[in-house]
Amino acid sequence: MNQLKLIYCCLLLLFYFSSCKQKEQDCKLDAEILKTNLNVEIIRLENDFFGAKSEEDFLFLLEKYPEFTERYLWSNQYNSKSEMANELLALHRDTTLVELYEEVMVHYPDIEFLEIELTNAFKYIKYHFPEFKVPKVYTFVSGFASDLYLDEDMIVIGLDYYLPFEHRFQPPDLPQYISNRYQRPYIVPMIVMAISSTFNKTTVAQSTLLAEMIYYGKAYHFTKSILPCTSDEYIIGYTPEEIAASFDNEEFIWSYFVENDLFFETNPFIIRKYTGEAPATDEISLDAPGRIGRWLGWNIVDDFRSNNNLDLRGLMDNWDSDMIFRQSGYKPRP
Structure with a gap:
């Protein structure tokens, strides 16, 4: 009986994999929806922040990206922007964090795939919900402080969370069965899932x-x-x-x-x-x-x-x- 059950399960999985592969190959996005005049440009803030070398550089970035500064970096927790800039300067000189950033750049040298997938997703959302306001999208390396941040105006993707599951850098606060889902193909579905709560x-x-x-x-x-x-x-x-x-x-x-x-x-x-x-x-x-x-x-x-x-x-x-x-x-x- 156990052997028959094993054979049945193997056949079921084979059928499942074959049918899913066929469906993915046959699937085409709606051409009419894709005609929507909408494009997503993702700003790679990790490059700006790890490229900054002085307090003045960080002060410039804090002024350049006010929403990111206020909502993501919690600028109101500091006595002054200068204090915040100096803390960021020290943080971005940390050798382990620099190495994490370098590893992110190895695995995500470009994010064109992300821009394309998000553009298509936002077109679909806009089609069903015309009032949807396309948010600004940033990537960042937070040192495993934040995986995804979303509000109605802004999305921040912590790319350090989405390194390969076998990579030596892994989120320290997640059990394995959850961290296994922090992979490249999950990024856009996670974002869309989060946006769904709005509707x-x-x-x-x-x-x-x-x-x-x-x-x-x-x-x-x-x-x-x-x-x-x-x-x-x-x-x-x-x-x-x-x-x-x-x-x-x-x-x-x-x-x-x-x-x-x-x-x-x-x-x-x-x-x-x-x-x-x-x-x-x-x-x-x-x-x-x-x-x-x-x-x-x-x-x-x-x-x-x-x-x-x-x-x-x-x-x-x-x-x-x-x-x-x-x-x-x-x-x-x-």
Whole structure:
């Protein structure tokens, strides 16, 4: 029996990899959407800041990039810009930080790929949400102080977080199962996922596990809609094997939630077991990936939009998780 199960799982994974590869090869972005007059230029602040050699150089940079200075570097925490400039000067002379910057430049000598991917993503967002204001985009080397910063006017990408997972420099504050997702293909999906919160309507009146599942389901659905040719693994952060296994066990996962009456659970500690970051969802199985509630919520949301003929705005504007659940028509795939 175990041998037959192993053979079945191998065949399933082979089918999954083949079908995903075929879908990615066949996928084409919408030509009409790409005609939108919009281009993203990314300013590489790490070059400016590591190229600065004096207090005057840093003072010039602090004045040149006021939003970055105030919101990202927290200039209001200093008594004066001069004090801040001298601290930055000392920091950027640190040999380890300089070496980290040099390694970033080895792995990201140019970021044209990032400009292209973000330009296309922002065109898609602008198509669905015309009021979307394209933010300024910067890269930076923060010494693992910040991976991504986003507000409505500015995005800062900490490229040091996105070195290869086998690199000797790794974020010290992240467990391995999370840091494995800090790779080049995840950068744009992470940004789009973060932007989704601007359009993802919710209500404090619904604070159940189901509401959390639907919230993340809408966020993943938004991200996939904006990045239709991006593999699911880079959107949800599961390996291909974990995605294939989750679909293989979808009926069991669904039954577990139903039989344990979990959907309307309000205890935040229990909710976190099924939607929070973890290497596995131990309550279901040691082999079930973490955040399995988010994955299930994504499937429910996909079915809700499909079965109700909604556009993306109509989905994101809907704050009623109970209604989305009831009208999704969701059933585990056989």
